[in-house]
Amino acid sequence: MKRLLLILSVVIMVSGCANKQMLKEQIAEAIRENPQIVLDAMRENSLDLLEIVEHGFDKRAKLKRKAMLEEEIKNPFQPRIWSERPMLGNPDAQVTIVEYSDFLCPYCSKGAVVVTKLAREHPEKYRLIFKHLPMHKKSRQLAVVFEAIAQFDKEKAYMFHDLAFSRQKKLYEDKSGIELVKILKEIKVDPAKLQKIINSEKLNEYLLADEQEANKFKIDATPTFLINGVAVRGYLPADKFDQMVEMILEKTKEQLPVETPEGEICEDCLNQM
Incomplete structure (x- = not known):
């Protein structure tokens, strides 16, 4: 089954739009019927998967920091400055x-x-x-x-x-x-x-x-x-x-x-x- 999915994926890459959509639906159906395929693939490539997830988290965190900084530059915080404190x-x-x-x-x-x-x-x-x-x-x-x-x-x-x-x-x-x-x-x-x-x-x-x-x-x-x-x-x-x-x-x-x-x-x- 995994080999079949691989072949189908390659075919998708070289096929026309209509065929691609049909084959995507076939692959999705095959995964729904055999979810173990995905779990097996994740186990076999766990380190690669972890690296992808970590990269995603890092990228999202960096984008969040950048957005926060840009917002603060437009609207800076106004902390209280106490004249009597050092x-x-x-x-x-x-x-x-x-x-x-x-x-x-x-x-x-x-x-x-x-x-x-x-x-x-x-x-x-x-x-x-x-x-x-x-x-x-x-x-x-x-x-x-x-x-x-x-x-x-x-x-x-x-x-x-x-x-x-x-x-x-x-x-x-x-x-x-x-x-x-x-x-x-x-x-x-x-x-x-x-x-x-x-x-x-x-x-x-x-x-x-x-x-x-x-x-x-x-x-x-x-x-x-x-x-x-x-x-x-x-x-x-x-x-x-x-x-x-x-x-x-x-x-x-x-x-x-x-x-x-x-x-x-x-x-x-x-x-x-």
Whole structure:
């Protein structure tokens, strides 16, 4: 039967339109009567079939990312910029990066290095706003510490930011809190002063607002960056991130079709440490 179907398929390719339609119907009827033929063929070519399916998924995902990016370039997100919260770079910079991050996400750590370097080395071009999307209780605690330090010293808040990301594995594994104490001591934060602020309702308001905003923008993975309101989902190396910025700036002016690099997003952060 399989040989017959093969012959029929070849005949279809060389036949006229009427014959092709008739033979297609005959093949369809043969498959309906003998569905095992298809199952046997799928088993015999399972790896090829899997490759075809994966290629289809990848292509559909790429088209979806491209469509989302084009829509966001036309209608960029409008995140809230809090004047009282810490920021790197120039408030009047050409490029505003809003970063939704998790202190215990490995890709967030890599992404933070890229965007903080841009803001520190090119403050005339970039301003960076750090927001929180903590996926775990412990990373939420670190987010509160960051915001608490920023209440009295924004520079030290970013010092904490850098050290927390560089030592995230130790912070996660430390059950006693010693590593956090070491970091606070290293950046010369007064524990008593911090303790007075740490339970402030204002800090919870900041975190809740960040999470609600991310949800509103359908941001559900870390890291995610808004570049002038256009979302870049996942970590990109410095060169690709810079290319993405330039592309967004160009396409925002010209409204041309876009190509989207795929970033690395943390879906199960703690198991990747």
